[in-house]
Amino acid sequence: MNAPSLQDGIDRAGSAINLLWKPGVAPWTVPVVQPEYVGWSEEQNAWRSTVALSDLSYHMSDTVIEGPDATKLLSAVSANNYENFAIGQAKQFVPVSYDGNIIVDGILLRESENRYTLTGVPAAQNWVKYHGTTGGYDVEFSTDPDSSVRKDGDPKLFRYQIQGPLALELVERAFGGPLPETKFFHSIVTELAGKPVRALRHGMAGQAGYEFIGDYADHAEVKAALMAAGEPLGLVLVGGLAYFTNGVESGWVPTPTPAIYTDPRLEDYRRSLGLFSYEGQKPLNGSFFSEDIEDYYLSPYDLGYGRSISFNHDFIGREALLAAKDAPRRTKVTLEFDVDDVHRVLGDDPGHTLTYARHRVESEGELVGVTYYTALIGPVGTVLSLALVDAEHATPGTRVEVVWGEHPGAGTAPDADLGFPRIRATVQTSPYDEFARTQYRLNRV
The missing domain is CATH 3.30.1360.120 (Probable tRNA modification gtpase trme; domain 1)
Incomplete structure (x- = not known):
């Protein structure tokens, strides 16, 4: 147990959203690496x-999972196919909670028959280590945290x-x-x-x-x-x-909210995590606000990981994920911001626009989606945003508006008119990059 734990923090804050909602937070940057070289x-x-x-x-954090039960453990806690997992191969790791929503992805590399390295943000690694330790698996773990954590x-x-x-x-x-x-x-x-x-x-x-x-x-x-x-x-x-x-x-959404904060079955898991862990401190902000943390959860299908999912084995969340396979869902798209609106809202020099904020995407004043990853792309000449939008608004060329602002959080209605500016945007495909869309993912498994 870690004291104070994530569960302690939720209890003291009154809810997970109260704990994590942090308007105006600056995006996390790479430690050690120089911010810019040539611009x-x-x-x-x-x-x-x-x-x-x-x-x-x-x-990134790296966790080595090694031992006779390494494959057995990973198979039990993720939706990936381990029958065709070759030594030397890497896969997008897809762990889901009991409700079928994603914990957080990662890159899983099989180094030998009984040795894997899982790389990425710590949430997926914490999930694997907890179940490996509490489930009686014959495995050992070795974690090298990222350089913002390593003292x-x-x-x-x-x-x-x-x-x-x-x-x-x-x-x-x-x-x-x-x-x-x-x-x-x-x-x-x-x-x-x-x-x-x-x-x-x-x-x-x-x-x-x-x-x-x-x-x-x-x-x-x-x-x-x-x-x-x-x-x-x-x-x-x-x-x-x-x-x-x-x-x-x-087209990669980097930081989905781990689906761990409310399920009673995960109370012991929340108590195993420290309040100052990734899960306890990863902030939420933007113009899209909900009192219910589950409104921020995502299915692997939302993220485009359907090809990485295999139902040929039992794993946590299997039945819920199977039920969600054909359920209606939002579509991942790229929003191309109107250049004039970018300058009107962000200034003549938008600078280093980069945010993981959850901004409202609207059509005629109605919520139709949420942004997840927004950045100025210099060679494109404007700001692009990865978003999930309702299917009827996902056709390339569709016009929408992004509500640009920071909701203050609890105590203000989620749909309150706070006078935030709107930035017009055009829906484009995701991945936006043509090579990524037509060639890069052809052989992905």
């Missing part, structure tokens, strides 16, 4: 037109991402030739600069690329080799600000 827009453009290097070594010392792993149209050319230059043919989200272990690295076929912004993962003690040598290979190609280092905007174009 927000130029760095965004690099993964579109040339090649970019992002250092992902510091902002001192370096991370255990470095993680460099190379992406963009010239990414594969850079890789060939760095390794002296092409790497062996590797399927999307599969990896091989190789060497770079005389150091062992895992090369994972990947690319967050919808462009071709790799992630190179290895012992942090080797990070400087590997980075130098990648930089040297990329210099003739115009390689651009991506700072901590621009990196967090790439998911808007590739």
Whole structure:
């Protein structure tokens, strides 16, 4: 047990929404990594037109799950298919609660028969560790938290991402030739600069690329080799600000609210989490406000993870998720903000617009959706927002309005007219990036 616990915090605040609602909160930024190198827009453009290097070594938590029951445990707490999970393969990890809504996603890499590494925000890792510990599974856990939590010392792993149209050319230059043919989200272990690295076929912004993962003690040598290979190609280092905007174009909602706050069956779980954990401190804000935290929960189907779900095994939330499979739901879209309205509301220089706020999406004054991830995309020339909208408003070209403001929270009606400005927006597809939409996800499992 952790004291004070998440449950203690909810009890003292009176509700989960009272605990988590924090108007005007600044977005979380990458620790350690320089915010900008050559500029927000130029760095965004690099993964579109040339090649970019992002250092992902510091902002994610890693948990190793190892032991004879590792696969058994993971199968019991997630909707993924483990029958076709090859060694060296990675998958979008999809754990759901008893109600079928997502805890939080992550990237699960199978390193060997009985060893996996789960990477991302801590919520999914906490879910796995709790059930592994309380369920009597023969597994061991080792967690390396992100660098905002780690009080001192370096991370255990470095993680460099190379992406963009010239990414594969850079890789060939760095390794002296092409790497062996590797399927999307599969990896091989190789060497770079005389150091062992895992090369994972990947690319967050919808462009071709790799992630190179290895012992942090080797990070400087590997980075130098990648930089040297990329210099003739115009390689651009991506700072901590621009990196967090790439998911808007590739259609990835990064921080769904974990579906853990109200279910009586999860009281012991809430008591196992500290109040100052990710789950106890991840803020909610924006113009969309509800007194009911469950209005912020999302199904994996809302997030586009249907292809990652398998019902060939029993797991927590299976029946609820099965029932939700064909239920009506909102559609994930990209909202393209009207440029004139962006300048009217955000100013002539919108600067580094980046927010995970839940803003109301309206049509003729009626709520039709909610935003989840909004950022200025310099090469596009305007602000884009990932949103979930009602099906009848999801057709590309549909006009909607985004209510731009910060609801004060409890004590004010959720639909009160607070005089917030409206930003006109046009519905576009998600992923917004054409490569991500037509090629990037073809082989995703």
